[in-house]
Amino acid sequence: MISQEKNSGSAATPGASDASAGSSRARPVTLREVAEAAGVSTATVSLVINKKKNARIGDETRQRVHDAIRQLGYRPNAMAKTLVSGTSRFIGLVADGVATTPFAGQIIHGAQDEAWKHGYALLITNTEGNRDLEKDAITMMLEYKVRGILYSTWFHRPTDIPDTLREADFVLVNCFSPKPGAARAVVPDEAQGGRSATEILLRGGHRRVAFINATIPAPAKDGRLQGYKDALEAAGISFDPGLVLEAYPDQEGGYRATEELLKRNVTAVYCYNDRMAMGLYDGLRENGLSIPDDMAVVGFDNQEVIAAHLRPPLSTVSLPHYELGAAGVRLLLGLDEAPGDSPVKIACPAVERASVGVHSTA
Amino acid sequence: MISQEKNSGSAATPGASDASAGSSRARPVTLREVAEAAGVSTATVSLVINKKKNARIGDETRQRVHDAIRQLGYRPNAMAKTLVSGTSRFIGLVADGVATTPFAGQIIHGAQDEAWKHGYALLITNTEGNRDLEKDAITMMLEYKVRGILYSTWFHRPTDIPDTLREADFVLVNCFSPKPGAARAVVPDEAQGGRSATEILLRGGHRRVAFINATIPAPAKDGRLQGYKDALEAAGISFDPGLVLEAYPDQEGGYRATEELLKRNVTAVYCYNDRMAMGLYDGLRENGLSIPDDMAVVGFDNQEVIAAHLRPPLSTVSLPHYELGAAGVRLLLGLDEAPGDSPVKIACPAVERASVGVHSTA
DNA sequence: CCGGATGGATCAAGCGTTTTACCAAACTTT
DNA sequence: AAAGTTTGGTAAAACGCTTGATCCATCCGG
Secondary structure (H helix, E strand, O other), rough: OOOOOOOOOOOOHHHHHHHOOOOOOOOOOOOHHHHHHHOOOHHHHHHHHOOOOOOOOOOOHHHHHHHHHHHHHHOOOOHHHHHHHOOOOOOEEEEEEOOOOOHHHHHHHHHHHHHHHHOOOOEEEOOOHHHHHHHHHHHHHHHOOOOEEEEEEEEEOOOOHHHHHHHHHEEEEEOOOOOOOOOOOOOOOHHHHHHHHHHHHHHHHOOOOEEEEEOOOOHHHHHHHHHHHHHHHHHHOOOOOOEEEEEEOOHHHHHHHHHHHHHOOOEEEEEOOOHHHHHHHHHHHHHHOOOOOOOEEEEEOOOOHHOOOOOOOOOEEEOHHHHHHHHHHHHHOOOOOOOOOEEEEOOOOOOOOOOOOEEEEE | OOOOOOOOOOOOOOOHHHHOOOOOOOOOOOOHHHHHHHOOOOHHHHHHHHHOOOOOOOOHHHHHHHHHHHOOOOOOHHHHHHHHHHOOOOEEEEEEOOOOOOOOHHHHHHHHHHHHHHOOOEEEEEOOOHHHHHOOOOHHHHOOOOOOOEEEEEEEEOOOOOOOHHHEEEEEEEEEOOOOOOOOOEEOOOHHHHHHHHHHHHHHHOOOOEEEEOOOOHHHHHHHHHHHHHHHHOOOOOOOOEEEEEEOOOOOHHHHHHHHHHHOOOOOOEEEOOOHHHHHHHHHHHHOOOOOOEEEEEEEEHHHHHOOOOOOOOEEOEEEEEHHHHHHHHHHHEEEEEEOOEEEEEEEOOOOOOOOOOOOOO
């Protein structure tokens, strides 16, 4: 619950700020005032505003009402509306990393676009992983009678569902419950993504392709590896465990993995993520190797700031954050069918850039 | 205004999703029900809940009410509360680049923390620069009777104030009105930042310091240059316009500027932003120069993904987005004093990393 | 033993909408 | 011309909560 502010008189008189604005912030115009101005009942005004189909209102009256609305600058009070209807036009979005990653922004973007399309606004809170804040946030959303809640994480992972969350209609976004079927969820299709990433390399003519996986366990770790295997198999190349390295999934990790990688005598490498690829770029460069000629590289995540601007630009696979947000909303609103017991999987589209050239298998 | 969804019966029956949850989503418990359960009037319950100081309630009664609340799982209806009080505990935040930059996230973070502290929740909308969406968003916020609106941009710039915005109490965040005094605003202190950036280099012992400014006009362009001049002056170094280059403010621009830079015969360079520095790193490397020994580099923005992970890590100056958001809220709520007619300026703290070593002026 | 405090709790009037039931007048029908 | 049927519109009851006005016992001092 949001704590009430202690209204000590400390604050400067806020009235001062009113002065400047033309249309002042006096008491807002109400339905009743519009009704009086138009010489009709509030019911009529309400009917006109909401364009009720089966309400019979004369054209002349309708016009008077509209005029009055315009003249008085009437704005409906959404709170009153909500009170009557019992549920607001809000969809809650609790996110754990708005501040720490650019990814959350895309989830927000997608969710908002989709929500807006259906007449809903987003009520967002950033928890930065703080469990207490998270609970307060959900409570707040509950008190505002949100239509439902999207519970999202900035990286794909299992999560347990906070108790409070169960009081609402909810959907997990970019995360899922360990117990299958416990909740609707939407996640990226890591395996397909991993396969796409690998295929970029294979299409480039490479046969010996290394994969630098992450050291830390995550659905992405397993999925992206699986995709790698799938792609190889489909290409008739047998999987060689020796070509799979592991490193901490950041620039540092990628950099440090260079040495090991070079021992593998490969012509191409698929990195667990773009940050790793960025580090690897440095490592390769220090070894006097050029990309893509000496080594073709693909990443994963399509982290704009990095991938699009490395030298050469990095081929990678895009995490569908926008779509995750949008799909989450659709699932919540029941516009998309929820599959039986496993999360909805969203495709990770490949983004090809110059880090993979054409390789002649010689 | 948010368009009402046409309720065609297309959606799958949403009732199905209720089944799983333990505490079902039936009609919520109301104050009245709590009152009945506790054998008191609704007034009493309300008084207890809100801990009204001058309300005299017996301890035993108070206890009964609390018990009832717990047992029934009562949740106040924030809409009803708001309706009574006339204004909600919402602060609107309209942002133009949640999806396109990591910066917006920090503004959100700061604003939310500060808002929360005072019992307010954030009602965020991402406009991605869409003027129509922006208007709709503000309208929506107005209808929800927000306490006020934070109008924020992802990069520091002048902006004109949408008409609708004037209907609310508002503060500009990371932007300002061209007409001085037209609106309260909070922006980063570019000049101080530019000075700090330059000083990092000067402290490193460098005397010939180049500045690669942006080509595109912006408050940052002027401010950061001013800071550069200020720092030189304070160090007793005369300003040499020949040491100021210009380039498009991204990686590509930084890279391309390398050649020109090397003609200047300097030992250090201050880049307009981190992205530029990133490109410059590549350019310098290609010329066989090492950082910081052959060339010390500082950036601006402290864009985490880049600055902290370049090789070597980049010294830079931090854009205080978190603080901007927080200060915006404080200004809005009247907790901070608004200065006469110019925006509040927030400091850009220096972040020193390894891209600047110690240089002996020999 | 009375007038006045005071403690404890209730009454009831909103807050701004929506919506159902109902009404009066004006047309149609037969 | 009586009986329906439209047409155009209104009254008023919610929705869940807050709050100033009241009310009723006590309890206290004198």
